[in-house]
Amino acid sequence: MSDDFIPIGGMVPLTGASPGDGREFRNGIILACEEINRRGGILGRLLKPSFADTGTQTAEETVRAARRLLAEGVHAIIAGYNIGSQNSEYEAIADAGIIYIHNNTLLQHHDTVMSDPVRYFGCFMSDPAEYWYGQGFIKFLSWLRDSGQWRPDNNRIAIVSGPKPYSIVIANAMAQAAEQFGWRPVFPPRILRRIPGDWRPLLDEIRAHEPAVMALTHFFAGDLARFHLQFMEQPLPSLLYLQYGALHRSFSELVGDKGRGAIVGTVIGLPRDEIGWRFFNTYKQRFGPEATPEIGCQTYNSLHHYAIAAAVAGGTAGPGGAEQNRRLAGILLDLPYRSVSGTIRYHPLWQAAVPYPDATNDPSLGLPHLFYQLRDAERPPALIAPEPFADAAFEAPPWLTPT
Numbered sequence: 001m002s003d004d005f006i007p008i009g010g011m012v013p014l015t016g017a018s019p020g021d022g023r024e025f026r027n028g029i030i031l032a033c034e035e036i037n038r039r040g041g042i043l044g045r046l047l048k049p050s051f052a053d054t055g056t057q058t059a060e061e062t063v064r065a066a067r068r069l070l071a072e073g074v075h076a077i078i079a080g081y082n083i084g085s086q087n088s089e090y091e092a093i094a095d096a097g098i099i100y101i102h103n104n105t106l107l108q109h110h111d112t113v114m115s116d117p118v119r120y121f122g123c124f125m126s127d128p129a130e131y132w133y134g135q136g137f138i139k140f141l142s143w144l145r146d147s148g149q150w151r152p153d154n155n156r157i158a159i160v161s162g163p164k165p166y167s168i169v170i171a172n173a174m175a176q177a178a179e180q181f182g183w184r185p186v187f188p189p190r191i192l193r194r195i196p197g198d199w200r201p202l203l204d205e206i207r208a209h210e211p212a213v214m215a216l217t218h219f220f221a222g223d224l225a226r227f228h229l230q231f232m233e234q235p236l237p238s239l240l241y242l243q244y245g246a247l248h249r250s251f252s253e254l255v256g257d258k259g260r261g262a263i264v265g266t267v268i269g270l271p272r273d274e275i276g277w278r279f280f281n282t283y284k285q286r287f288g289p290e291a292t293p294e295i296g297c298q299t300y301n302s303l304h305h306y307a308i309a310a311a312v313a314g315g316t317a318g319p320g321g322a323e324q325n326r327r328l329a330g331i332l333l334d335l336p337y338r339s340v341s342g343t344i345r346y347h348p349l350w351q352a353a354v355p356y357p358d359a360t361n362d363p364s365l366g367l368p369h370l371f372y373q374l375r376d377a378e379r380p381p382a383l384i385a386p387e388p389f390a391d392a393a394f395e396a397p398p399w400l401t402p403t
Contacts (some may be wrong), residue, residue: 005048007315008033008303009069009077011102017220018081019294020250025080026051026297027287035281037302044312047303050074057081059088066132075316078302081105081297083166083181083219087112097322099329101302103268107169110350117349121322126302126344127268128355130166133217134173136358136369137241137265138386141213142181150239152212155182158238159189160162160202162218163261169269170217170243170256173208186211186331195223199230207236213364221245225254229359232258235399239263242305252377257290259374261397264381267355268301269370270294272383274390279340280380301339342368342389357386 010029013022028277033047051300052065062085069077077093079102080330087108093100099122105340107129113120139313141157144150161171172190178185186209195218196202206214214236216227224246231240232255245251245266270293272275279300283293309331317324337344344353356366368389372381379401382392 004045007072007318008046008047008049008071008355009066009080009298010049010051011054011062011065011069011077012051012299013055013057013080013082013084014053015055017222018057020221020248020292021080021245022053024292024336025299026296027283027291028080028296028301029078029303030288032300032303032307033282035115036307039386042307043315046314053215054079054085057084059085059310061254062089065364070319071097072100073318074098075307075318075321076101078299078306079103080298083164085183086165090120090123093122096319097325098122098317099306099332101126101306102123103302105130105133105267107131108165109352113351114349118349122325123351124302124329124346125350125352126305126346128300128353128358129350130169130267131173132267132355132358132369133170133265134175135177135242136267137215137354138174138177138183140180140369140371141183141239143385144239144394146197152398153237154212155184156186156209156211157183157213157215158186158206158209159209160194160206160214160217161191162188162216162220162223162244163193164219167217167219167243171215172274174215174217183213185244192218195220197226198234199227203234203236205370207234211236211238213241215241216326216402217243219243219245221248221251222254225251228259228262232399237400239400240397241265246374247294247372249290249382252374256377257326259296259315260376261395261399262374263384264372264374265370266294266322266372267344267369268298268353268367270297270340270390271342271368273389274338275338285321293309297340300339301341301344305332305337305339305344308337308357335392336365338384338392364389
């Protein structure tokens with residue numbers, strides 16, 4: 001085995017608003033490197049990770065992190081999400097000609113890659129774009145209603161967005177799909193330019209509309225926890241949806257058992273199947289009981305897919321090695337990967353993962369859009385959709401259950 005390491009970069013938010021997620025993204029890369037190296041690395045070369053903090057995930061911080069890793073000569077950059085960068089880091093990466101796999105969940109990724117596929121050949125998004133959250137949530141609601149699992153009092157839905165483009169796109173997609181499925185937004189998506197410390201005035205305004213559904217598309221776990229605790233002071237008679245961040249362990253630590261009944265969605269998570277549970281237990285054993293494998297799985301998947309494609313392509317290359325990395329990128333496009341999260345199959349034009357059931361009806365050809373329902377704080381959230389991945393049934397939230 002060669003002593004020559006393959007340097008792998010990780011761009012992760014270790015400070016700022018999402019350090020919890022950043023730690024999990026780092027953990028996922030570390031675990032994947034350890035597993036790949038135990039199996040002999042990539043064609044006999046071991047992987048060596050290096051990390052750069054993206055802080056508050058601004059364009060400036062993310063570009064700085066990418067340039068630092070490129071200066072170290074990394075052959076690939078793996079990232080969870082860096083939402084505020086809005087693809088600005090693509091330029092330095094495209095100039096270097098290396099592979100970049102991230103989970104930014106941005107529709108803008110489609111536009112950037114399709115605008116110049118030759119230049120951005122190495123940029124991949126290993127989860128579906130945020131747009132699918134909105135459309136998929138409305139389909140999920142309608143499935144609950146039409147299957148008789150939940151009988152809403154009316155067809156009204158209140159949609160509130162955080163200030164990030166990610167959240168705004170999701171909220172607008174919800175509103176656009178709502179009427180098609182028989183739902184009526186009580187107002188246009190309420191886009192908050194800053195996140196309030198006191199959510200009560202907004203909740204009072206929404207309460208006057210008596211919606212059957214309340215959806216908040218902001219995603220920082222701490223902000224969601226503050227919102228949820230104030231919601232529970234005087235709960236709306238509504239099904240409550242919280243975006244992605246409520247899956248994080250830090251959310252449960254803050255809200256405790258008051259979180260029970262809330263719905264949380266993610267377009268990349270951890271199904272409760274044999275593969276998912278095995279990863280769940282391995283991850284907890286490696287990083288401790290407080291770790292969140294539902295988030296760490298993102299970078300873990302990306303690095304394993306990269307390693308397989310690199311081996312098939314005959315090796316890796318660092319900055320300046322665009323010819324070899326184009327071969328590697330072609331393998332990523334041609335070779336779907338059954339990850340611990342489900343099948344990652346990159347769309348040939350978008351170079352982003354295709355979602356199931358939002359864009360394909362075949363669960364073997366898409367990454368499942370997962371809907372969880374929070375249970376007791378010490379238990380993993382129950383996965384209630386989609387089939388065939390669900391392992392639990394929907395339960396009416398306790399604030400909707402007659403006493």
